[in-house]
Amino acid sequence: MVVATAGSVPQAPDALHTETLAMMHAIDMANRQGISRIVPATDFPPRSGTLVFEGEQLSRMGIAKEEDPMGIKNHQDAVEVMEMKVAKFSRGKAANLANLRDKKLKGQLTGKEKLIGLSAKAAAQTEKWFLPIEGGYLEPEGFEKTYRYDQQSIVQEVDISSSKKPFDMILPVLGPYTFEYTSNGRYMIVGGRKGHIAMMDMLNMDLIKEFQVRETVRDVAFLHNDQLFAVAQKKYPYIYNRHGTEIHCLKEHGKALKLQFLEKHFLLASINSFGQLHYQDMSTGEMIANYRTGLGRTDVMRVNPYNAVIGLGHAGGKVTMWKPTSVKPLVTMLCHNGPVTAVAFDRGGHLMATAGVDRKIKIWDMRKYEVVHSYPARAQSLDFSQKGLLAGSNGSLVEIYRDCGGQDYKLYMKHRMVKGYQVGKVLFRPYEDICGIGHSMGLSAILVPGSGEANFDTFVDNPVETAKQRREKEVQALLSKLQPETIMLNPNMIGSVRQPKKKEKKTKKEIEEEIEDAVDAAKNTRVKKKTKGRSKPSKRAKKMEEVVLRAKRPLLDQYKEIEGQPDKKQRVGEKTELPKALQRFAKKGQS
Amino acid sequence: MAGPKPKPKERTKALAPRASRGGRRGGRGGAGKSGERRSHGPHLPNKLRRELESLAPARDRGSDSDDEDDVVGEDVYEYEEGVPEEEARKNDRYDAVKTYEYDFDSDGSNADEDVPSDEGEDMEEDDDGDDDEEKQIRILKETTGMPREAFDGGKKKKQQQAQELPLQPGGGPVTIHDLMDDIQDKPGYSKIRKRVQQQEKKPMVVQAPMPKVKRDLLDRAATYKVHRHDISKWEGLVKSNREATTLYFENDLDLGQSTVGAIASKFEPRSTFEKQMAEVLRSTEIMEAHKNDGAKILELNKVDVEDVRERQNRLAKMRSLLFRHEMKAKRVKKIKSRTYHRLLKKDKRKASSADLEADPEAAEESAMKQEFKRAEERMTLKHKNNSKWAKRILKRGLSVQDEGTRDAITAQLQRHALLTRKMNSIKNDSSSSDESSDDDDEDDDGSNFEAKLLNKGKEKIRKVVEEDNAIPKSGVFSLPFMERAMKKRADATYEETRLDYEELEQSLRKLEDGNTEENVDSIKVTGKRTFGPVKRTHAEANKRPKLGDADSNSDSGYDSDCGQHFDSSEENKKADYANNKADDVQLGTALLDDEQQNDLFISFDDARKSPRTKTEIEVGILADNSWKKVKSSKANGDHNKKESKNKSKVQIPSAVDPNAQQLHNSDSDPEEEMVDGFLTIPDEKENYKLPSQADLIRQAFAADDVEAEFENDKLEALNEENPEPEEPALVPGWGQWTDIQQKKGLPSWMVKEHEDAKRKREEALKRRKDAKLKNVIISEHVDKKAEKLLATNLPFPYTSKDVYENSIRMPLGPDFNPAISLSALNRPAIVKKPGVVIKPIQYEEINPHEKPDEPRRVIQRAKPNPSLKKTSAKQAKRTTSHPRN
Incomplete structure (x- = not known):
């Protein structure tokens, strides 16, 4: 067996160095265990999606590597990889500029494309050189299965710093526990059902603050950083700061069952016991939206990290997607033949996993709204890791699935808690190979190699950020806060040309044109020659006038609807003093 | 002149048929060609017309003979005398001829040359006239029978006159030779003759000049041909400017000399006044004087170098000291921390107290001050929950308040207590004269001292009670109602003193009882007093005696109101709490929040230090005594298991003992129902059940x-x-x-x-x-x-949606772009400093096919490029304007 863990957050500035050290250690350990072959992680060409391979694939690749002369092919590979990365960062191809007729535009666009290419290249290079840490993985040998490894054996294989991370915290009194990590994975807020709130620094395993609220705690959620967190209590959600001081009581939310914070938008979303969905802006305190789902009580709520759309799972087997500016759900999907027990979204936003009472876990493609795969399994809670592993809990069993290509999720790891423990929540810790488990007797964390993002971008999330950095980030985040209306199913729509609307009202110009056409048509109609002086020119002229007027009338009415009667109004306003020399020419009435 | 003379006759003749024709036309009545005729003037009836003709024949006399007949006849009275084309010089035809002839002319006899040509024309005219005259003469001759000469005389005369004018009487046109004969003996003749001969040998055909329009056309074509290249050379420049994503407009800056000295050095006196001034200023005397004076001043300036240095150093030192002090003050002023200021104040006070010790006068003064403050405090009872705020809070109940408010109330009370207590100490100091001996031996034993104090108080009270019984028997106080009032008051005081007395006694007894509880309380007296739900404990029950204890020396009326507040609400629970005192003690410490946390830290630290595979970390669960119990009861059981468990997987919690369970149930009556959902009470997890029937049915x-x-x-x-x-x-x-x-x-x-x-x-x-x-x-x-975030229609230069949407696919922010392309992606179309005037385009060599990575920089020279011709710049102004203008 080979185990490599990534995301061991470097404590020293030279991340690379510590990482290599850690890896050396892992190799050393493996050697001592008498393991035949060790494949250090960095030997593999980096592949964006799946860094972790199944046994056969891996061995094949390993052998291929050994046979390769370190020559041209390597170089070619590197070039290819580079190209792939550049393609990834240039976000699709440029439109065909050759067909453009406007030379100026063409020139400008070519210039822009060039710059975009530069950007993409620079990003690719950055990824290559500055994000060198590879994800970890479990590699079985022979007939071994990865899900047969228990935590103990894994812990023995990994480096010391990683081996310290898993823990079991037994807190039997204050009830089933729920918890939440900050987006950088550093802090954890723990909520015991019976009012136990504690905040911990997971990097140093320090307790920062703990206190008792002496009421039911249903859910906890961090706001934008570790300084504030929201707790859904017996009657209302409350906001506390890091020192446990109550900052706000959000009475409008009512008896909230679940809380979710939308980081980019600074919105706290909650679903309460009446099935009402609330959005509140945490920067201004403004209540953004309050919608009745009308689908009953539910405590299954998750934010899609890609587009900040909120997914709710309902008792009727439906999953609904909500945004703060729409009264009706954007999408309603019938996912299960029974109540939905859990919903989780992939980081890319295109995959959704749902679990229902009907003993099924389904993987959905959110672009097509179709089931990709359906597995016969139960889950009380689901969570996708940063690298796309899917964790599900069932009773006291925690199972972790992994994508084996084509969104086909296979069992990757299994972890059985002590019999009788009821797992309430599983959650992967960001930037760590750790899966947190909140259960009826406390909290646990297990090692799941390959679950966390190994390289962190300090501008996005910094697990080792200083107070100053945190403050700066807070200001930045507030400055770049997104408005609630930017939440939509496809956020790439912003800025694009909107679909032409169905015709509602004609514009003034259109009506004028129509009137002209109608008048022309009316004038062109031939008038019958009539006898006995009825075709006298005067009569004919009169008749013609009438015909024209009749043709005009309906259109004139429309015109009035739009314009009112502008002419007369204008005349009233137009009264101006004539110069003295011209006054004698003015009509007497005007004075 | 003779020319026009015969014309009137001819004119009248010609007019007659014309008029008749016009009359006929008038009869027809405006049909046919009447259109053009109408425009010329009012339509006149025939009679009037004839009349007019008869009246004013002379008016027509001036009309020129060259006009064609019908034109002449058209207008009778609206005639304007036309100027002949040659005279008006409408086109240059005649001029051109003139100039051509001018070329021949060397002597400047212009007038002479004009003569023959005029003559020629006149001759032609005359020929016509001659024909007519011939006719006329013939007619006259026939009719009159008179000889021809009689009629011809006039003409002859005229001819003679005409012949007299030219220099040569010989007939025929005047040639250049005729003219040259006259100047044969003049100097330069041979030269002229030569030229004339040359001219004659090679006759030159002069063609008629082209019309101006055509000439201009040709002119333009030629110009175009020449300048075509001049214009096309701009193309590259304009193209590159148009296609550049960004244009920088920069002035070619020539800073030159701009100092006052530089300008002054160039100064040249111009006006007389300036010159005079300059003369005076530059005169040697003045200069000398200036020099001398300056030297004097300098002499005065002589100071010892050492002195200067010293002074400078001193100044610098002072300045730096001042500056440092200022900076420090600033920094201190900026500090907002309350703790810091408190500490600062404390320090100050300490310093002042140190002073006091040294200086007895100051000590006295401060003592007075303190005394005053104390008196004030006693009078106003400012810190005894009398303020509106404190009352309001107490009214609402302290248990509802948050921690901060409770702290504030406590602090206030503490302050009050402090003030009064201090008074005692100082009073002791001041009035130590009589008791000093007692005090000295009392100091070594605190409890003894207290007991003594209490005893003293008791005695005093007894004395007062005994004294008060005497009632005056005369004066106002002997009046019956006064007496009654006095008695009432006496009763009240007695009651009060009695209570106090009892209290004193009680405390005395307690003192004797033991120190255990007292210790707890004494800690609390000095330490932080906390209120609220956490405090609804036995500690509260102890409070009253304790407070009384603390205050007994001061005055009996003083008591803790807030304490009473709690007591009333908690009274019924006292009994419960009384029986588990031990817990309370534990709780008291827990309230301080220290031990618990330390415990936790240790456990976490352990976890960190020992690289166990499974670390067991217990989050200390607060000040919940039930949890404590569980823990303590578990402790011994767990400890012996621990070693074995280090290797095994997970710690199995031992069954919670029934006692803890009971406790847990008792103190969480409101929490009983709050636990819903499937994960109810962890103790019952073996027989885990679905929550409720209703839920089950709903789920089912x-x-x-x-x-x-x-x-x-x-x-x-x-x-x-x-x-x-x-x-x-x-x-x-x-x-x-x-x-x-x-x-x-x-x-x-x-x-x-x-x-x-x-x-x-x-x-x-x-x-x-x-x-x-x-x-x-x-x-x-x-x-x-969300609609407002979409574009309503395609932005201008784009013609296809695809291209547009592709062009905005890349984010522009710094999070997504490296620094190299970030600024380039976000640069405006024109970059220009304020104040820079954008000048007309100037020519520079540019390769239009070259696509530079850098943005275009248009450097505007103050003067156009000297290497370029001026014409091109002019041309530029005319032909192309700046693309961005």
Whole structure:
């Protein structure tokens, strides 16, 4: 067996160095265990999606590597990889500029494309050189299965710093526990059902603050950083700061069952016991939206990290997607033949996993709204890791699935808690190979190699950020806060040309044109020659006038609807003093 | 002159038929060509016309003979005398000829040369005239029979006159030779003759000049040919400017000399005054004087170097000291921390107290001050929960308040206590004269001292009570109502003193009882006093005696109000708390929040230090005594297991002992129902049950017919977004007059309309995104708020949506772009400093096909490029304007 863990957050500035050290250690350990072959992680060409391979694939690749002369092919590979990365960062191809007729535009666009290419290249290079840490993985040998490894054996294989991370915290009194990590994975807020709130620094395993609220705690959620967190209590959600001081009581939310914070938008979303969905802006305190789902009580709520759309799972087997500016759900999907027990979204936003009472876990493609795969399994809670592993809990069993290509999720790891423990929540810790488990007797964390993002971008999330950095980030985040209306199913729509609307009202110009056409048509109609002086020119002229007027009338009415009667109004306003020399020419009435 | 003389006759003749013709025309009445005629003047009746003709023949006399006949006849009175073309010089034809002839002319006899040509023309004219005259003469001769000479005389005369004018009488046109004969003996003649001969040998044909329009055309064509290249050379420049994503406009800066000295050095006196001034200033005397003076001043300036240095150093030192002090003050002033200021104040006070010790006078003064403060405090009772704020809070109950408020109340009370207590100490100091001996031996034993104090108080009270009994028997106080009042008051005081006395005694007894509880309390007296729900404990019960204890020396009226507040609410619980005192002690410490946390830290630290595979970390669960109990009861059991468990997987919690369970239940009556959901009480997890029957039923039947339900929902949603068209119906009574109408049914147009609407709806449904997804409803609702984030129509230069949307695919922010392309992607189209005037384009060599990475920089020179011709710049102004202007 080979185990490599990534995301061991470097404590020293030279991340690379510590990482290599850690890896050396892992190799050393493996050697001592008498393991035949060790494949250090960095030997593999980096592949964006799946860094972790199944046994056969891996061995094949390993052998291929050994046979390769370190020559041209390597170089070619590197070039290819580079190209792939550049393609990834240039976000699709440029439109065909050759067909453009406007030379100026063409020139400008070519210039822009060039710059975009530069950007993409620079990003690719950055990824290559500055994000060198590879994800970890479990590699079985022979007939071994990865899900047969228990935590103990894994812990023995990994480096010391990683081996310290898993823990079991037994807190039997204050009830089933729920918890939440900050987006950088550093802090954890723990909520015991019976009012136990504690905040911990997971990097140093320090307790920062703990206190008792002496009421039911249903859910906890961090706001934008570790300084504030929201707790859904017996009657209302409350906001506390890091020192446990109550900052706000959000009475409008009512008896909230679940809380979710939308980081980019600074919105706290909650679903309460009446099935009402609330959005509140945490920067201004403004209540953004309050919608009745009308689908009953539910405590299954998750934010899609890609587009900040909120997914709710309902008792009727439906999953609904909500945004703060729409009264009706954007999408309603019938996912299960029974109540939905859990919903989780992939980081890319295109995959959704749902679990229902009907003993099924389904993987959905959110672009097509179709089931990709359906597995016969139960889950009380689901969570996708940063690298796309899917964790599900069932009773006291925690199972972790992994994508084996084509969104086909296979069992990757299994972890059985002590019999009788009821797992309430599983959650992967960001930037760590750790899966947190909140259960009826406390909290646990297990090692799941390959679950966390190994390289962190300090501008996005910094697990080792200083107070100053945190403050700066807070200001930045507030400055770049997104408005609630930017939440939509496809956020790439912003800025694009909107679909032409169905015709509602004609514009003034259109009506004028129509009137002209109608008048022309009316004038062109031939008038019958009539006898006995009825075709006298005067009569004919009169008749013609009438015909024209009749043709005009309906259109004139429309015109009035739009314009009112502008002419007369204008005349009233137009009264101006004539110069003295011209006054004698003015009509007497005007004075 | 002779020319025009015969003309009047001729004119009258010519006019006569014309007039008659006109008369005829007038009779016809405006038809035919009348259009053009009308425009010339008012239409006159024939009679008037004739009259006019008869009246004013002379007016027409001036009309020129060159006009054609019909033109002459047209207008009778609106005639304007036309100027001949040659005279008006409307076109240059005649000029050109003139100049040509001018070339021959060397002597400047211009007038002479003109003569023959004029003559020629006149001759022609005369020829015509001659013909007429011949005729006339012939007619006259025939009619009169007189000889021809009689009539011809006038003409002859005229001819003679004409012949006299030219220099040569010999007839024929005057040639250059004729002219040259006259100057034969003049100097330069041979030269002229030579030239003339040359001229004659090679005769030059002069062609008529071209019309101006044509000439101009040719001119332009030629110019174009020449300048075509001049213009096309701009193309590259203009193209590159147009296609550049960014244009920088920069002035070519020539800073030159701009100092005052530089300007002054160039100064040249110009006006007389300036010159005078300059003369005076530059005179040697003045200069000398200036020099001398300056030297004197310098002499005065001589100071010892050492002195200067010293002074400077001193100054610098002072300045730096001042500056440092200032900076420090600033920094200190900026500090907002309350703790810091408190500490600062404390330090100050300490310093001042140190002073006091040294200086007895100051000590006295401060003592007075303190005394005053104390008196004030006692009078106002400012810190005894008398303020509006404190009252309000107490009214609402302290248990409801948050921690901060409680702290504030405590602090206030503490302050009060402090003030009063201090008084005692100082009083002791001041009045130590009589008791000093006692005090000295009392100091070593605190409890003894207290007891003594208490005893003293008791004695005093007794004395007062005994004294007070005496009632004056005379004066106002002997009045019966006064007496009654006095008695009442005496009773009250007695009651009070009695209470105090009892209290004192009680405390005395307690003192004797033991120190255990006292210790707890004494800690509290000095330490932080906390209120609120956490404090609803036995500690509160101890409070009253304790407070009384502390205050007994001061005055009896003083008591803790807030303490009473709690007591009343907690009284009924006292009994419960009384029996588990031990817990309370534990709780008291827990309240301080120290031990618990330390415990935790240690456990975490352990976890960190020892690289166990499984670390067992217990989050200390607060000041919950039940948890404590569980822990303590578990402790011994767990400890012996621990070693074995380090290797094994997970720690199994031992069963919670019944005692803890009981406690847990007792103190969490409100928490009983709060635990819902499937993970209820952890103790019962073996027989884990689904929450409730109702929930079970709901869960069981929720999935009963989910699909049908969903189908219904979808139908509803569809109908809401694309409503079904209404069934066509006639207004009752309409179209039902006869059977026939009824049988016909609805009118065809109605049916058609309905069909159309239906079809439309179906199409709309087909177009929906969820048309093919059976189990999905995708809302087609247009979000108006989000609509504003989309472009209403394609932005200007773009013609295709694809290109536009592709061009905005890349984010522009610093999070997504490296620094190299970030600024380039976000640069405005024109970069220009304020104040820079954008000048007309200037020529520079540019390769239009070259695409530089750098943005275009248009450097505007103050003067146009000297290497360029001026014409090109001018040309530029004329032909092309700046692309961005």
